[in-house]
Amino acid sequence: MTDVIEEIERILLEEREQADALYQSLAAGQEPVSSAFDQALRLFSGDVQAALGWFRAPARALSGRSPAECAITEDGAEQVETLISQIEHGVVI
DSSP states (O other): OHHHHHHHHHHHHHHHHHHHHHHHHHHTTOTTHHHHHHHHHHHTTTOHHHHHHHHHSOOGGGTTOOHHHHTTSHHHHHHHHHHHHHHHTTOOO
16 A cells, blocks of 8 residues: 555656646746747636646657647647647647
8 A cells, every 4th residue: 555655646746846847947938838838828718727737748649748848849849839739720639
C-alpha cells in the first residue's frame, strides 16, 4: 500500500512542478508558450481551467507530449498552434 501512496505522491509532485513551470513561463510572458496558451484559451472560450487541463495533458497528435512541453520551443509552439487550428476546423487527428 505504501508503494501506491508513494507513486501517487510522485505523480502529484511532477504535476505540481509542471504547473509551476508553466505558470512561470506564462507570467513572464515568454514566447512561444504564452502565444500557444492564448490560442488554447481561445479554443476553450476563455475557460482558464479547461485550457490549462488541455495544455498539460498528453496529446496523441504531439507524440504523447503535452502542449505545455512542446510549447517551450518555437517549433513545438508551432506544432501546438497547428493542432489547435486543426481542432478548430474539425480536422480528425
